[in-house]
Amino acid sequence: MRFNRPHRPFRRDPITTGQHRQHRRKPPEEQPAAGPYASSRRRLLITSATVVSAVLVGALALRDASGPDSQGAGSGADCRPTALLEPPCGAWFGAFVPHERGDLPEKVRAYEKRVGRELDIVYTYHDMSLPQGTRREGQLLTREERRVGEDHLLLLSWESKWWGGTKKQQPTWKQIASGELDDKVIDVQAERIKDYGKKVFLSFDLEMDTRTPDNGTPAEYVKAYRHIHDRFRELGVDNVVWTWITTGYLDHADEMKRMYPGDQYVDWIGYNQYNYYRCHNTGWMTFAQTQNAAHDWIRENLSDDKPLMLSEFGTAEDWARPQRQAEWYARVPGVLKGLEGVKAALQWNYRDPGPHCNLALANDAAWDSLRKAAADPYLNQPLK
DSSP states (O other): OOOOOOOOOOOOOOOOTTTTOSSOOOOGGGSOTTOTTHHHHHTOOOOOHHHHHHHHHHHHHHHHHHOGGGOOSOOSGGGSOOTTOOOTTSOEEEEEOOOOTTOHHHHHHHHHHHHTSOOSEEEEEEOOSOTTSSOGGGOSSOHHHHHHTTSSEEEEEEOSOOTTOOGGGOOOHHHHHHTTTIIIIIHHHHHHHHHHOSOEEEEESTTGGGSTTTSOOHHHHHHHHHHHHHHHHHTTOOOEEEEEEEOOOGGGHHHHHHTOOOGGGOSEEEEEEEEOGGGTTOOOOOHHHHHHHHHHHHHHHTOSSSOEEEEEEEEOOOTTOTTHHHHHHHTHHHHHTTSTTEEEEEEEOSBOSSTTOBOSOOSHHHHHHHHHHHTSGGGOOOOO
16 A cells, blocks of 8 residues: 655755855844844843833833744734735644555544644645546545545645656646646646635645756746646636745755746745755754755745745754754744744654655654644644
Protein backbone atom coordinates (compact mmCIF):
# COMPACT_ATOMS: atom_id res chain seq x y z
CA MET A 1 0.00 0.00 0.00
CA ARG A 2 1.61 3.23 -1.11
CA PHE A 3 2.30 5.90 1.45
CA ASN A 4 0.40 9.15 0.85
CA ARG A 5 3.20 11.68 0.54
CA PRO A 6 4.57 14.02 -2.12
CA HIS A 7 6.83 12.58 -4.80
CA ARG A 8 9.20 15.50 -4.91
CA PRO A 9 12.47 15.68 -6.80
CA PHE A 10 15.62 15.46 -4.72
CA ARG A 11 16.45 18.94 -3.53
CA ARG A 12 19.47 20.78 -4.80
CA ASP A 13 21.96 22.03 -2.25
CA PRO A 14 20.26 24.60 -0.03
CA ILE A 15 21.85 27.91 0.78
CA THR A 16 24.20 28.17 3.68
CA THR A 17 23.96 30.79 6.38
CA GLY A 18 24.15 34.31 5.02
CA GLN A 19 24.70 33.38 1.38
CA HIS A 20 23.01 35.68 -1.14
CA ARG A 21 21.60 37.80 1.67
CA GLN A 22 21.60 41.46 0.80
CA HIS A 23 20.70 42.69 4.28
CA ARG A 24 21.96 40.53 7.12
CA ARG A 25 19.75 41.10 10.13
CA LYS A 26 20.04 39.61 13.54
CA PRO A 27 17.74 36.65 14.16
CA PRO A 28 15.09 37.39 16.77
CA GLU A 29 16.92 35.44 19.48
CA GLU A 30 19.72 38.03 19.18
CA GLN A 31 17.30 40.96 19.34
CA PRO A 32 15.89 42.62 22.46
CA ALA A 33 13.28 40.38 24.04
CA ALA A 34 10.45 42.92 23.80
CA GLY A 35 10.04 42.40 20.07
CA PRO A 36 10.85 44.24 16.86
CA TYR A 37 8.71 47.29 17.59
CA ALA A 38 10.39 48.02 20.92
CA SER A 39 13.83 48.91 19.56
CA SER A 40 12.73 52.17 17.95
CA ARG A 41 11.11 53.29 21.20
CA ARG A 42 14.30 52.57 23.12
CA ARG A 43 16.22 54.97 20.91
CA LEU A 44 14.26 57.92 22.33
CA LEU A 45 16.28 59.54 25.08
CA ILE A 46 13.78 61.30 27.32
CA THR A 47 15.02 63.37 30.18
CA SER A 48 11.75 64.60 31.62
CA ALA A 49 10.12 62.14 34.00
CA THR A 50 6.69 63.38 32.94
CA VAL A 51 7.44 62.79 29.28
CA VAL A 52 8.91 59.38 30.05
CA SER A 53 5.72 58.35 31.82
CA ALA A 54 3.55 59.58 28.96
CA VAL A 55 5.64 57.79 26.36
CA LEU A 56 5.61 54.54 28.31
CA VAL A 57 1.84 54.65 28.69
CA GLY A 58 1.43 55.31 24.97
CA ALA A 59 3.91 52.61 24.03
CA LEU A 60 2.17 50.03 26.18
CA ALA A 61 -1.18 50.92 24.64
CA LEU A 62 0.27 50.56 21.15
CA ARG A 63 1.83 47.24 22.04
CA ASP A 64 -1.44 45.95 23.46
CA ALA A 65 -3.22 46.96 20.26
CA SER A 66 -0.85 45.72 17.60
CA GLY A 67 2.53 44.44 18.82
CA PRO A 68 3.47 40.87 17.96
CA ASP A 69 4.20 39.86 21.53
CA SER A 70 0.71 40.91 22.59
CA GLN A 71 -1.12 39.05 19.84
CA GLY A 72 -2.27 36.05 21.78
CA ALA A 73 -5.27 33.79 21.55
CA GLY A 74 -7.13 36.41 19.57
CA SER A 75 -10.50 36.26 21.29
CA GLY A 76 -11.63 39.61 19.90
CA ALA A 77 -13.62 40.03 16.71
CA ASP A 78 -10.67 41.76 15.04
CA CYS A 79 -8.66 38.53 15.23
CA ARG A 80 -11.09 36.42 13.21
CA PRO A 81 -9.63 35.15 9.90
CA THR A 82 -10.03 37.27 6.80
CA ALA A 83 -11.72 36.21 3.57
CA LEU A 84 -8.35 34.86 2.42
CA LEU A 85 -7.91 32.85 5.64
CA GLU A 86 -5.31 35.20 7.04
CA PRO A 87 -5.15 35.36 10.87
CA PRO A 88 -4.75 39.07 11.65
CA CYS A 89 -3.35 38.60 15.17
CA GLY A 90 -0.73 35.89 14.81
CA ALA A 91 -0.09 32.77 12.75
CA TRP A 92 -1.66 29.39 12.07
CA PHE A 93 0.12 26.22 13.19
CA GLY A 94 -0.16 23.19 10.92
CA ALA A 95 1.67 20.07 9.79
CA PHE A 96 2.13 17.41 7.21
CA VAL A 97 1.12 14.26 9.07
CA PRO A 98 2.32 10.97 7.52
CA HIS A 99 -0.62 8.65 6.88
CA GLU A 100 -1.54 5.48 5.09
CA ARG A 101 -4.48 4.94 2.79
CA GLY A 102 -7.67 6.05 4.49
CA ASP A 103 -6.39 6.77 8.00
CA LEU A 104 -5.76 10.52 7.81
CA PRO A 105 -8.24 11.46 10.60
CA GLU A 106 -6.71 8.94 12.99
CA LYS A 107 -3.14 10.03 12.24
CA VAL A 108 -4.06 13.69 12.65
CA ARG A 109 -5.59 12.98 16.05
CA ALA A 110 -2.51 11.01 17.10
CA TYR A 111 -0.22 13.88 16.06
CA GLU A 112 -2.40 16.38 17.91
CA LYS A 113 -2.30 14.27 21.05
CA ARG A 114 1.49 14.29 20.99
CA VAL A 115 1.77 18.00 20.24
CA GLY A 116 -0.85 18.89 22.84
CA ARG A 117 -3.25 20.88 20.63
CA GLU A 118 -5.41 20.77 17.53
CA LEU A 119 -3.80 21.71 14.24
CA ASP A 120 -5.07 24.74 12.38
CA ILE A 121 -3.94 23.49 8.94
CA VAL A 122 -3.56 19.91 7.70
CA TYR A 123 -1.38 19.53 4.61
CA THR A 124 -2.03 16.80 2.02
CA TYR A 125 -0.74 16.02 -1.47
CA HIS A 126 -2.39 14.92 -4.73
CA ASP A 127 -1.38 14.06 -8.26
CA MET A 128 -3.13 14.64 -11.58
CA SER A 129 -4.22 11.10 -12.27
CA LEU A 130 -7.82 10.74 -13.40
CA PRO A 131 -10.05 11.88 -10.51
CA GLN A 132 -12.92 9.67 -11.65
CA GLY A 133 -10.99 6.57 -10.55
CA THR A 134 -10.55 5.01 -7.14
CA ARG A 135 -7.07 6.39 -6.39
CA ARG A 136 -7.20 8.88 -3.51
CA GLU A 137 -4.15 10.60 -4.94
CA GLY A 138 -6.26 11.72 -7.91
CA GLN A 139 -9.15 13.01 -5.83
CA LEU A 140 -8.88 16.44 -4.32
CA LEU A 141 -10.84 16.25 -1.09
CA THR A 142 -11.16 12.59 -0.30
CA ARG A 143 -13.73 11.41 2.23
CA GLU A 144 -11.02 11.48 4.88
CA GLU A 145 -9.99 15.03 4.01
CA ARG A 146 -13.60 16.15 4.22
CA ARG A 147 -13.81 14.67 7.72
CA VAL A 148 -10.62 16.38 8.81
CA GLY A 149 -11.81 19.60 7.17
CA GLU A 150 -14.82 19.75 9.49
CA ASP A 151 -12.64 21.34 12.17
CA HIS A 152 -9.37 22.13 10.37
CA LEU A 153 -8.22 24.21 7.44
CA LEU A 154 -6.89 22.16 4.52
CA LEU A 155 -3.87 22.87 2.35
CA LEU A 156 -4.08 20.77 -0.82
CA SER A 157 -0.89 20.41 -2.83
CA TRP A 158 -1.72 19.47 -6.43
CA GLU A 159 1.16 18.19 -8.55
CA SER A 160 1.39 17.78 -12.31
CA LYS A 161 2.37 14.15 -11.90
CA TRP A 162 0.75 10.75 -12.13
CA TRP A 163 2.45 8.90 -9.29
CA GLY A 164 3.12 5.37 -10.44
CA GLY A 165 1.94 6.17 -13.96
CA THR A 166 3.86 5.62 -17.16
CA LYS A 167 6.05 8.29 -18.72
CA LYS A 168 3.35 8.90 -21.30
CA GLN A 169 0.78 9.59 -18.57
CA GLN A 170 2.80 12.39 -16.94
CA PRO A 171 1.14 15.77 -17.56
CA THR A 172 3.24 18.68 -18.77
CA TRP A 173 2.74 22.36 -18.11
CA LYS A 174 2.25 22.91 -21.83
CA GLN A 175 -0.63 20.42 -21.90
CA ILE A 176 -2.25 22.02 -18.87
CA ALA A 177 -1.91 25.55 -20.26
CA SER A 178 -3.43 24.49 -23.58
CA GLY A 179 -6.57 23.18 -21.88
CA GLU A 180 -5.89 19.58 -22.94
CA LEU A 181 -6.60 18.31 -19.40
CA ASP A 182 -9.65 20.46 -18.71
CA ASP A 183 -12.43 17.96 -19.36
CA LYS A 184 -10.94 14.92 -17.62
CA VAL A 185 -8.93 16.47 -14.80
CA ILE A 186 -9.07 20.24 -14.19
CA ASP A 187 -12.84 20.72 -14.47
CA VAL A 188 -13.61 17.60 -12.45
CA GLN A 189 -11.38 18.70 -9.59
CA ALA A 190 -12.76 22.23 -9.74
CA GLU A 191 -16.29 20.89 -9.30
CA ARG A 192 -15.21 18.66 -6.40
CA ILE A 193 -13.71 21.62 -4.56
CA LYS A 194 -16.72 23.80 -5.38
CA ASP A 195 -19.00 21.10 -4.00
CA TYR A 196 -16.97 21.01 -0.77
CA GLY A 197 -18.01 24.61 -0.15
CA LYS A 198 -15.52 25.52 2.58
CA LYS A 199 -12.46 27.52 1.67
CA VAL A 200 -9.24 25.60 1.10
CA PHE A 201 -5.66 26.56 0.41
CA LEU A 202 -4.65 25.16 -2.99
CA SER A 203 -1.09 24.94 -4.28
CA PHE A 204 -0.16 23.98 -7.84
CA ASP A 205 3.23 22.25 -8.26
CA LEU A 206 4.97 23.19 -5.05
CA GLU A 207 8.72 23.74 -5.41
CA MET A 208 8.26 24.42 -9.10
CA ASP A 209 11.78 25.83 -9.18
CA THR A 210 13.08 22.23 -8.94
CA ARG A 211 10.85 20.88 -11.72
CA THR A 212 12.45 22.44 -14.78
CA PRO A 213 13.15 21.28 -17.43
CA ASP A 214 11.30 17.97 -16.85
CA ASN A 215 7.85 19.58 -16.61
CA GLY A 216 8.57 22.44 -18.99
CA THR A 217 9.92 25.98 -18.97
CA PRO A 218 9.29 28.71 -16.37
CA ALA A 219 7.04 30.51 -18.86
CA GLU A 220 5.03 27.32 -19.42
CA TYR A 221 4.60 26.90 -15.67
CA VAL A 222 3.21 30.42 -15.33
CA LYS A 223 0.77 29.78 -18.20
CA ALA A 224 -0.32 26.47 -16.62
CA TYR A 225 -0.84 28.05 -13.19
CA ARG A 226 -2.82 30.93 -14.65
CA HIS A 227 -4.91 28.57 -16.77
CA ILE A 228 -5.94 26.51 -13.73
CA HIS A 229 -6.69 29.67 -11.78
CA ASP A 230 -8.79 31.16 -14.58
CA ARG A 231 -10.55 27.89 -15.32
CA PHE A 232 -11.64 27.58 -11.69
CA ARG A 233 -12.98 31.14 -11.81
CA GLU A 234 -14.88 30.43 -15.02
CA LEU A 235 -16.52 27.46 -13.31
CA GLY A 236 -17.57 29.58 -10.34
CA VAL A 237 -15.13 28.08 -7.83
CA ASP A 238 -14.77 30.85 -5.28
CA ASN A 239 -13.63 28.86 -2.23
CA VAL A 240 -9.95 28.49 -3.21
CA VAL A 241 -7.16 30.49 -1.58
CA TRP A 242 -4.39 30.37 -4.18
CA THR A 243 -1.10 29.45 -2.56
CA TRP A 244 2.18 29.58 -4.49
CA ILE A 245 4.88 27.48 -2.79
CA THR A 246 8.54 27.58 -3.75
CA THR A 247 11.66 26.16 -2.12
CA GLY A 248 13.02 29.53 -1.07
CA TYR A 249 16.57 28.50 -2.04
CA LEU A 250 18.26 31.64 -3.27
CA ASP A 251 20.47 29.84 -5.75
CA HIS A 252 17.11 29.40 -7.53
CA ALA A 253 16.38 33.13 -7.38
CA ASP A 254 16.15 33.58 -11.13
CA GLU A 255 13.77 30.63 -11.54
CA MET A 256 11.58 31.82 -8.68
CA LYS A 257 11.20 35.30 -10.16
CA ARG A 258 10.41 33.92 -13.60
CA MET A 259 7.90 31.42 -12.20
CA TYR A 260 5.89 33.78 -10.02
CA PRO A 261 2.42 34.00 -11.64
CA GLY A 262 1.78 37.56 -10.45
CA ASP A 263 0.04 39.16 -7.50
CA GLN A 264 -3.38 38.96 -9.18
CA TYR A 265 -3.05 35.16 -9.31
CA VAL A 266 -1.57 34.53 -5.87
CA ASP A 267 -3.18 34.98 -2.45
CA TRP A 268 -0.41 33.52 -0.26
CA ILE A 269 3.28 32.82 -0.89
CA GLY A 270 4.84 29.78 0.77
CA TYR A 271 8.40 28.54 1.01
CA ASN A 272 10.02 25.37 2.35
CA GLN A 273 13.22 25.82 4.33
CA TYR A 274 14.87 23.28 6.63
CA ASN A 275 17.88 22.69 8.79
CA TYR A 276 19.15 19.73 6.78
CA TYR A 277 22.47 19.42 8.62
CA ARG A 278 24.14 16.17 7.45
CA CYS A 279 21.38 15.53 4.91
CA HIS A 280 22.90 18.16 2.59
CA ASN A 281 26.06 18.84 4.61
CA THR A 282 25.01 22.41 5.32
CA GLY A 283 26.26 22.55 8.85
CA TRP A 284 23.82 23.10 11.70
CA MET A 285 21.49 26.06 11.07
CA THR A 286 19.18 27.66 13.61
CA PHE A 287 15.52 28.15 12.79
CA ALA A 288 16.20 31.84 12.17
CA GLN A 289 19.07 31.04 9.83
CA THR A 290 16.86 28.75 7.76
CA GLN A 291 14.09 31.34 7.37
CA ASN A 292 15.47 34.88 7.27
CA ALA A 293 17.22 34.95 3.89
CA ALA A 294 14.29 33.50 1.93
CA HIS A 295 11.81 35.73 3.78
CA ASP A 296 13.79 38.88 3.02
CA TRP A 297 14.33 37.94 -0.62
CA ILE A 298 10.62 37.26 -1.19
CA ARG A 299 9.69 40.57 0.38
CA GLU A 300 12.23 42.45 -1.76
CA ASN A 301 11.69 40.63 -5.06
CA LEU A 302 8.20 39.09 -5.25
CA SER A 303 5.71 40.76 -2.94
CA ASP A 304 5.95 43.15 -0.03
CA ASP A 305 2.44 42.53 1.25
CA LYS A 306 1.20 39.00 0.47
CA PRO A 307 0.73 36.80 3.55
CA LEU A 308 3.58 34.32 3.81
CA MET A 309 3.49 30.68 4.84
CA LEU A 310 6.32 28.50 6.12
CA SER A 311 4.64 25.69 4.23
CA GLU A 312 7.23 23.16 5.38
CA PHE A 313 9.72 23.64 8.17
CA GLY A 314 11.71 21.24 10.26
CA THR A 315 15.11 20.01 11.29
CA ALA A 316 17.21 16.90 11.14
CA GLU A 317 18.54 15.51 14.38
CA ASP A 318 22.11 15.61 15.64
CA TRP A 319 23.00 12.15 16.84
CA ALA A 320 25.94 13.49 18.79
CA ARG A 321 23.71 15.98 20.64
CA PRO A 322 20.26 14.43 21.24
CA GLN A 323 18.88 17.64 22.79
CA ARG A 324 19.78 19.78 19.79
CA GLN A 325 16.54 19.17 17.88
CA ALA A 326 14.55 20.20 20.96
CA GLU A 327 16.62 23.37 21.31
CA TRP A 328 15.93 24.17 17.64
CA TYR A 329 12.15 23.97 18.02
CA ALA A 330 12.23 26.04 21.20
CA ARG A 331 13.29 29.05 19.10
CA VAL A 332 10.37 28.86 16.67
CA PRO A 333 7.82 31.24 18.29
CA GLY A 334 10.33 34.00 18.93
CA VAL A 335 11.61 33.89 15.37
CA LEU A 336 8.11 33.82 13.87
CA LYS A 337 7.19 37.03 15.65
CA GLY A 338 10.04 38.77 13.87
CA LEU A 339 9.17 37.52 10.36
CA GLU A 340 6.94 40.23 8.94
CA GLY A 341 3.86 38.85 7.22
CA VAL A 342 4.39 35.17 8.06
CA LYS A 343 0.88 33.99 8.92
CA ALA A 344 1.27 30.20 8.99
CA ALA A 345 3.95 27.65 9.91
CA LEU A 346 3.57 23.97 9.01
CA GLN A 347 5.86 21.39 10.58
CA TRP A 348 7.12 18.60 8.31
CA ASN A 349 7.18 15.40 10.34
CA TYR A 350 8.63 12.93 7.87
CA ARG A 351 11.79 12.44 5.83
CA ASP A 352 13.26 13.67 2.59
CA PRO A 353 15.06 11.51 0.02
CA GLY A 354 18.67 10.70 0.75
CA PRO A 355 20.86 9.55 3.65
CA HIS A 356 20.62 11.35 7.01
CA CYS A 357 17.43 13.07 5.76
CA ASN A 358 14.95 12.01 8.42
CA LEU A 359 13.31 15.27 9.46
CA ALA A 360 10.76 13.73 11.83
CA LEU A 361 10.82 14.48 15.53
CA ALA A 362 13.41 12.12 16.92
CA ASN A 363 12.70 11.84 20.64
CA ASP A 364 10.47 12.86 23.54
CA ALA A 365 12.52 15.97 24.22
CA ALA A 366 11.89 17.23 20.68
CA TRP A 367 8.16 16.54 21.01
CA ASP A 368 8.05 18.36 24.36
CA SER A 369 9.83 21.33 22.82
CA LEU A 370 7.46 21.48 19.85
CA ARG A 371 4.52 21.14 22.24
CA LYS A 372 5.68 24.22 24.16
CA ALA A 373 6.31 26.15 20.94
CA ALA A 374 2.88 25.28 19.55
CA ALA A 375 1.25 26.43 22.80
CA ASP A 376 2.55 29.98 22.34
CA PRO A 377 -0.42 32.40 22.17
CA TYR A 378 0.90 33.78 18.88
CA LEU A 379 0.21 30.37 17.29
CA ASN A 380 -3.25 30.00 18.78
CA GLN A 381 -5.71 32.00 16.73
CA PRO A 382 -9.49 31.63 16.27
CA LEU A 383 -10.49 29.58 13.23
CA LYS A 384 -13.88 31.33 13.01
